[in-house]
Amino acid sequence: MELTAEIAAFRAEAGDPGRLLGEFRRAVLLVPRSAGSVDSDGALMSAVSGGIRWFYAFTDEEAMARFAEARGEASREWPYLAILGARLVDAVVPEVDGPAGVAVNVADTDGSMMFPPVAGxxxxxCAVDVETESAGVA
Structure with a gap:
């Protein structure tokens, strides 16, 4: 099953968290470049909410276009990086200063899903629910 179908099943309370996470990790996600730029630093578009940096990611160009429309920015070009969900959480998230997660298809009221910075x-x-060894040392 593809990621959008797993999200729909999970939101309908018929999904399996393990299958959802597996599809997320296998999915090729489209992550817009920050401010639509293709600058040399390659910054990815994100927002901070509740002390967590959320990377915007989309399952296809249509979902990203709905996001652009919702922001009133559909008339500009939206350069993006195509990246596996696994690479996004395993390689990009650890580079962030502070907790970070992934917000998938955020403009789709019934098809969005948040993947928070938690273990698993x-x-x-990088998980906010795991104590580090140094935190337990007195």
Whole structure:
């Protein structure tokens, strides 16, 4: 099953969290470049909410276009990076200063899904629900 179908099943309370996470990790996601630029630093578009940096990711160009429309920015070009969900959480999230997660298809009221910075989704060293060894030392 593809990621959008797993999201729909999960939102309908008929999905399996393990299958959802597996599809997320296998999915090729489209992540817009920050401010629509193709600058040399390659910044990815994100927003901070509740102290968490959320990377915007989309399952296809149509979902990203709905996001652009919702922002009133559909008339500009939206350069993006195509990246596996696994690479996004395993390689990009650890580079962020502070907690980070992924918001998939955020403009789709019934088809969006948040993948928060918790154990099992992001590496344990980046998870907000895992104590680090240094935190337990007095």
């Amino acid at each position: 989704i992001v590496p344990d060293a």
